[in-house]
Amino acid sequence: MISSRPGTTDLTETLLAGKGISLDAQTDNGWSALFFAVDKGDVASAELLLRAGADPHLNDTNGLTVLDVAIANGHTAVYQLLRKHIQRAVIEGKVLDSSLCAQTPDTMPVELVQTPEVMLQRQEVKHLVKKSREKAEKALNRFDPKWPVLMRAIAGERTEAVSPLLQTVMNIDRQNENGESALIMAVIKNNTKVVSLLVKAGASLDIQDKYGYSALMWAKNEEIVSLLLQAGANTDLQNKWGDSLLMMAAREGKTAIVSNLVKAGAALDLQNERGESVLMMAVSWWWDNPFIFPLLLKAGANTDLQNEARPIV
Known part of the structure; x- marks a missing residue:
């Protein structure tokens, strides 16, 4: 089982280089490494796992897929990544002809109608989001x-x-x-x-x-x-991988939460275990949300910090 969490991209790369590792090994609740990466919004680890062949079509013991988890958690960037990789419909582990997805619901096999693969290919995104949230809510009630x-x-x-x-x-x-x-x-x-x-x-x-x-x-x-x-909650606590809430909010493009944290005096220059600061994350996800970087810059975030690879500017 590969542990994939925010800030652990280097660990993921190291494990992927090993031999005899099953990317799709699942825990007792059916979660693979990809589930954990998606759950925490770790796009970098999720992309590494997908490129290495991790299966995005697995179900956990509650019937949830990684797409359901991404939607339930509001991880937009991860959701967009998964959409690129979910291109086939699967029933009982068998890949079906994708041309089936072009059929109408009344002529399509009943097992296929409600699958994420089919709903995506038929552009039924609103319905997919609704179904995913319903499934996630049911799972959370256990x-x-x-x-x-x-x-x-x-x-x-x-x-x-x-x-x-x-x-x-x-x-x-x-x-x-x-x-x-x-x-x-x-x-x-x-x-x-x-x-x-x-x-x-x-x-x-x-x-x-x-x-x-x-x-x-x-x-x-x-x-x-x-x-x-x-x-009076502490704004500067860091998780096991050194990420603060400000870092996570910036990475997920949550401008309002970033703004509230800055106003509350959250530390702007904390660094996680990979040496990443919130400003570095804002730069990395500029394409997803261009408003957070200038907000942090105006608040006085340090532009001279360096991570393991390079300075911010």
Whole structure:
């Protein structure tokens, strides 16, 4: 199994150079290295894996594909990359004639109608996005019965149960086997109401999971980011690979979140394990979002930092 996470492109390259490595080896939940790269928006690692022959058509145990994961997480750049590689329709591991995709739904084999490959080739992008989000939401609603009761309520979207539980739970910061706290779970579920309840109840804002992600680093929308920032969440925590939220937001083209973090005083010159700064990421993804680089430059980001390869300018 290859571990593919943000900031680990060099590791991915090293592993790809090895012999006898299965690019499509899957974990117990059916995730291959490509799933992990896509989940975290790591375009560089995803592209390396795809070029080396990683299969983008695999399903995990919940029936999700890497395309579903990219759509559910809002990783636009990864989604566009995957679209270039998903060119065939597969049923039970057998590649079917792509001409089938030109048929109408009433003449096409029923197994093919709802596959991502067919929906992409038929330009049914809106329908694909809707189906992917529905599948991802269903998968997210599954939880481990061994988790703390508060976390189970949040994962199961039992919002009405959270307030009563907060009156009785002794430790609202208990973590599961992944290091996730109730607050992190609420942020992952994108549940602003529960995040607000937990913050008011005194939940620790800066707990990090086993990969080094805090609640703020998991935030997907501006409202939750603002709520956590106002509560005093640390803007400069770095994950296991040295990425800060500012770096991740810049890489994913989230201008509003970058702007909010800059206004909150987030450190502009942190570097990850590869020596990359947020300004370097903004330059690398200029084609995807040209507005972040000048924003960071105006805020005073250091242009003289160097990564493993070269200076910014």
